[in-house]
Structure formats: C-alpha cells, structure tokens
Amino acid sequence: MREEDQQQLSSPEKLMQELRLKANELLLREEWQESVQVYTQFIDLCQEQSSNTNQHYPNTDQINKLQKSLCLALSNRAEARSRLKDFTEALEDCDQALKIDSTHFKALLCKGKILLCLNRYSMALDCFKTALLDPQANGNLETLNGYVEKCKKLEFQSRTGAFDLSDWVLNGFRGSFPELAEYIGPVEIKQSQLSGRGLFAAKNIDAGTLLLVNKAIATERGILSSEDSNENAQLMMWKNFIDEIVESTKKCRRIQHLVSTLSTGEEEENLGVPEMSLFRQEAEEISSKSNEELDMVRMMSILDVNSLVEDSVSASVLGKNKDYYGVGLWVLASFINHSCHPNARRLHVGDYVLVHASRDVKAGEEITFAYFDVLLPMEKRREMSNTWGFHCHCKRCKFEEQFCSKQEMKEIEMGIERGLEVGGAIFRLEEGMKRWMVRGKEKGYLRASFWPSYCEAYGSEKLVKRWGRRLPAVDVVVDSVAEATGSDERVVKVLLMGGLRRTANVVEMERVMKLGRGIYGKVVKKQAMKSLLQHEVHELSGC
Numbered sequence: 317m318r319e320e321d322q323q324q325l326s327s328p329e330k331l332m333q334e335l336r337l338k339a340n341e342l343l344l345r346e347e348w349q350e351s352v353q354v355y356t357q358f359i360d361l362c363q364e365q366s367s368n369t370n371q372h373y374p375n376t377d378q379i380n381k382l383q384k385s386l387c388l389a390l391s392n393r394a395e396a397r398s399r400l401k402d403f404t405e406a407l408e409d410c411d412q413a414l415k416i417d418s419t420h421f422k423a424l425l426c427k428g429k430i431l432l433c434l435n436r437y438s439m440a441l442d443c444f445k446t447a448l449l450d451p452q453a454n455g456n457l458e459t460l461n462g463y464v465e466k467c468k469k470l471e472f473q474s475r476t477g478a479f480d481l482s483d484w485v486l487n488g489f490r491g492s493f494p495e496l497a498e499y500i501g502p503v504e505i506k507q508s509q510l511s512g513r514g515l516f517a518a519k520n521i522d523a524g525t526l527l528l529v530n531k532a533i534a535t536e537r538g539i540l541s542s543e544d545s546n547e548n549a550q551l552m553m554w555k556n557f558i559d560e561i562v563e564s565t566k567k568c569r570r571i572q573h574l575v576s577t578l579s580t581g582e583e584e585e586n587l588g589v590p591e592m593s594l595f596r597q598e599a600e601e602i603s604s605k606s607n608e609e610l611d612m613v614r615m616m617s618i619l620d621v622n623s624l625v626e627d628s629v630s631a632s633v634l635g636k637n638k639d640y641y642g643v644g645l646w647v648l649a650s651f652i653n654h655s656c657h658p659n660a661r662r663l664h665v666g667d668y669v670l671v672h673a674s675r676d677v678k679a680g681e682e683i684t685f686a687y688f689d690v691l692l693p694m695e696k697r698r699e700m701s702n703t704w705g706f707h708c709h710c711k712r713c714k715f716e717e718q719f720c721s722k723q724e725m726k727e728i729e730m731g732i733e734r735g736l737e738v739g740g741a742i743f744r745l746e747e748g749m750k751r752w753m754v755r756g757k758e759k760g761y762l763r764a765s766f767w768p769s770y771c772e773a774y775g776s777e778k779l780v781k782r783w784g785r786r787l788p789a790v791d792v793v794v795d796s797v798a799e800a801t802g803s804d805e806r807v808v809k810v811l812l813m814g815g816l817r818r819t820a821n822v823v824e825m826e827r828v829m830k831l832g833r834g835i836y837g838k839v840v841k842k843q844a845m846k847s848l849l850q851h852e853v854h855e856l857s858g859c
C-alpha cells in the first residue's frame with residue numbers, strides 16, 4: 317500500500333476511534349439521545365469504510381475488525397434506542413447486528429430484553445437461550461437465567477391464563493407489582509348490537525373467569541389533592557397522557573396500527589372487525605405493520621372515546637396505583653362496550669388491566685362492563701350515558717323504557733326523592749312488580765335501579781324489623797341484582813352486613829365467595845379474597 321493511501325485510511329480510522337469513545341462515554345452517562353446520534357455517525361462511517369475496504373483493498377482482517385466494531389456499535393445503539401422506547405428501530409439495529417454475527421452476545425441480550433418489553437415471550441426466550449451458549453454468558457449467568465425463567469413464566473401465563481395475585485394481596489401489596497403477561501382468554505371481537513364492534517364470549521364462562529390481561533399503551537397518574545388544583549392537575553395529566561400516546565405511536569408502527577383500529581365514536585356501524593391475531597403479540601412482525609397515519613384530530617377523538625380511568629365503578633385498583641388518579645389506554649379492553657347489566661369488571665395492577673366475568677356468561681353473549689354507575693334509576697343513567705356521548709342501547713334500558721311513563725313508578729321515585737321512608741318505597745315497587753308481571757332477571761333490573769333504597773333498608777335494623785316479611789329476603793334481592801348487573805362491592809357489603817347481625821352459615825359464605833369472585837376474579841384465591849372483602853366492608857361507608 318502506498319504511503320499517501322495509508323495516510324488517507326488512517327484519518328477516517330482516527331475519526332472512527334474518536335466517535336466510538338465519545339458514543340461509549342455518552343452511553344455510560346445514560347445520555348441516550350446523544351449517544352444514538354454519535355453511534356449513527358460511527359455506524360455510517362464504519363459501513364462506508366467496510367465497503368471501501370471490500371472494493372479497493374480486500375483485506376480479511378481489516379474487514380473482520382470493521383464488522384466486529386459495527387456489530388458492537390449497532391448493539392449499543394439498540395440499547396440506547398430501547399431506553400428511549402424506540403423499540404422498532406432498536407429491534408432493527410439488533411437484527412442488523414445479528415445478520416453480521418448471528419450469535420452476537422450483546423445484540424441477543426438487547427433483542428431479548430426489547431421483545432420481553434413488547435410481551436413477545438417465546439421469541440425473547442429464544443434470544444436468551446442462544447445468548448447462554450456464548451462464552452460471554454459465563455460472566456452474566458445469573459442475569460441471563462433470570463431472564464430465561466421470567467420468559468418461561470410469562471409465556472406460560474399468556475398461554476394458560478394462570479395468574480395468581482393472592483400472595484401479593486395477602487402481603488398487603490408490598491414490594492413491586494407482580495410480573496404479569498398479556499393474555500387473551502375465550503373472547504372474540506364481533507359486530508355488536510349495542511354499537512360498532514364489541515367483545516364476545518367464545519364459550520360458557522363462570523363468574524370470576526379471566527377474559528383478558530392487557531398492558532397499557534400509556535398511563536398517566538397523579539395525586540389529586542385540593543378541589544382547586546384538581547381541574548388544573550387533571551388537565552396537566554391529560555396533556556402528558558396525550559403526549560405519551562402520540563410519542564408511542566410515532567416510535568412503534570405496531571402501536572400505531574393497534575391504536576388506529578379504535579373507534580372515534582363516529583359512524584361505528586361502518587368500522588371493520590379486526591382479526592384477534594392482531595392483538596396476539598407473538599404472531600405479529602412489528603416491522604411489517606402498515607403506516608396508517610393518525611392525525612391529531614383523530615387521535616384526540618380516539619383517546620376521548622377509549623381512555624379509561626382506573627378508579628371507576630366497575631374497576632378495582634390494587635397496589636400502589638390505588639392512591640393515584642390514573643388514566644390509561646388499553647387497546648383490547650377498548651373494544652368492550654358499556655351495558656347497564658354488565659357481566660365483566662376490571663382489576664388494575666400497575667400498567668395492566670385484568671378483565672374478568674362478574675357473573676356467569678353464556679357462549680356468544682357480549683362482554684360488557686359499566687362505564688358509569690348502573691345501580692341507579694334509568695333517568696340518571698341516561699344523563700350519564702349522554703355525558704359519555706352515546707345513547708345506551710342495552711337490554712336493561714330497553715326493558716326499563718316501558719316503565720318510565722308508568723304513573724306508579726314516577727310516584728315511587730318522587731316519594732324517595734322527597735324523603736319517603738325507603739321500606740315503604742320498596743314494598744310498593746315489589747307489589748307493583750307482581751302486578752306488572754315482572755319476572756326473572758328483569759326483577760333484578762328494577763331492583764338495581766332502586767338499589768340505594770334497598771341498601772338503606774337492609775342496612776337499618778329498625779327498618780328490617782318494622783317491615784319484616786313485607787320486604788323480600790336480602791339474599792333474594794342480592795342474587796337478583798347480582799344476576800342482572802354482576803357482582804359489585806356494594807351488593808356484597810349488604811349481604812355481609814346482614815350476615816354480621818346473624819351468624820353467617822355455609823351457604824351464605826358460599827354466596828359471598830361467589831360474589832367476591834365476580835368482583836376480584838379467580839386471580840385472587842379464597843384467603844386473599846376474604847381479606848379484600850373485609851377491607852371493603854370497612855372502607856365502604858355508604859351503599
């Protein structure tokens with residue numbers, strides 16, 4: 317090689333060395349964005365040098381050295397990009413490095429961690445297992461084996477739905493949140509009679525059965541203190557939440573595609589029914605997703621219609637996020653419509669939502685949860701569904717519409733509003749239902765509409781004594797309301813309070829446990845459920 321040629325080569329080499337040192341230092345200092353920039357310069361130069369060397373001075377040693385540096389730089393850039401949650405690009409870096417060296421330790425480790433973050437457990441497991449074969453694994457055995465075990469556990473959970481939160485509950489939610497996998501149970505998305513698409517049971521399901529576990533695209537939580545600051549704090553949280561979602565959709569094509577399947581609340585009858593496979597993480601190739609644009613107006617409508625507040629009537633928040641006001645977007649759960657006779661509830665654990673049946677559900681029945689309180693009369697529910705921006709088309713509303721105009725019904729409602737003794741109101745309603753030939757589940761609908769009165773009556777020893785057998789037995793009312801609207805803390809509480817006055821027998825305890833399963837799901841076993849129910853009885857001051 318001529319001397320001037322060697323000088324020409326040495327200068328890019330020097331630059332490459334400087335760039336590599338700088339990028340490594342930035343990585344160590346956790347300055348992710350800056351390190352990505354410098355690694356990019358290094359990688360471009362390295363690639364240029366590789367092709368030059370290949371073309372002009374084929375030198376195997378030199379080429380090998382460049383390829384090695386390139387692999388390492390790609391793995392490091394992937395690490396920095398993954399810290400910035402740029403998962404699509406980070407995975408592309410890993411794949412590029414693995415194309416050069418299919419057993420590159422750092423690239424495999426980084427790819428495994430990203431796939432784990434994206435809940436693609438078996439693919440992540442393959443990466444960690446291959447990395448274990450590398451000599452470098454010896455110094456990292458504990459970490460690698462930890463990842464392997466985690467992947468196996470999560471893969472099992474996501475395949476079987478075998479989740480158990482009992483120990484965590486019994487430990488008073490101490491420590492970090494339990495590790496959870498995403499899970500899709502016996503459900504499918506179909507066209508709904510309520511509006512647009514909905515989630516449906518693919519087989520008969522009993523109360524407490526887990527239907528899905530979904531990780532949020534983003535959540536935002538904050539402690540809302542005094543009344544004055546509430547509005548501002550909520551606005552701030554909402555703004556941060558929108559920013560986070562927009563950022564996530566920009567960074568990950570898969571997230572963008574998933575969010576774009578959600579309703580804007582307009583013309584829901586024309587919306588397509590997405591394939592369930594879209595929501596199964598393992599089946600999807602992230603880089604092959606479409607680039608459907610989500611403009612800001614559409615994004616705002618999607619978030620308005622689909623975001624869920626963690627602490628709502630049909631949800632229980634377990635663990636640390638209980639103390640916070642939290643809002644989030646969970647894509648698959650967003651396909652669940654509202655009903656005033658819901659059959660599902662949610663549990664919020666960290667960034668995950670777990671949806672389970674709150675009563676027995678038949679195959680083909682639509683899965684619904686309550687967006688707002690359904691233990692209220694129809695007029696009040698109407699007002700609430702209007703503020704949500706829709707007119708509720710559920711069976712219970714349709715049934716109750718015929719009673720709205722009944723004079724006697726109006727008199728009972730007005731009487732309660734004016735402070736009429738609730739025992740009398742219930743007696744009138746129960747007698748009315750006999751005359752109007754209201755039977756089965758429909759009795760539960762009307763009782764649920766007058767729930768606050770039933771609750772007050774059964775909660776008062778004086779009223780229970782005064783009205784005696786003219787009031788239906790508490791367990792009959794509880795069963796019918798739970799059958800119509802699913803389990804609810806307030807309904808179990810009435811049963812438990814009644815039980816406390818007497819000594820609860822085995823049958824009553826069975827009933828309480830079944831209702832408990834409807835509230836917390838089967839992911840919480842007997843002892844843990846008892847402790848949660850006891851806590852509820854003390855927490856709930858009103859019905």
Ligand SMILES: C[S@@+](CC[C@H](N)C(=O)[O-])C[C@H]1O[C@@H](n2cnc3c(N)ncnc32)[C@H](O)[C@@H]1O
Pocket residue numbers: 508510511512513514578579581584587621622650651652653654655656704705706707708709710
């Ligand atoms: C979170 S989305 C539910 C899924 C939606 N149906 C879809 O096709 O994507 C909420 C929207 O569904 C509709 N919806 C939900 N429950 C309803 C009900 N009971 N009656 C009428 N529309 C309902 C409303 O338009 C509401 O804004």
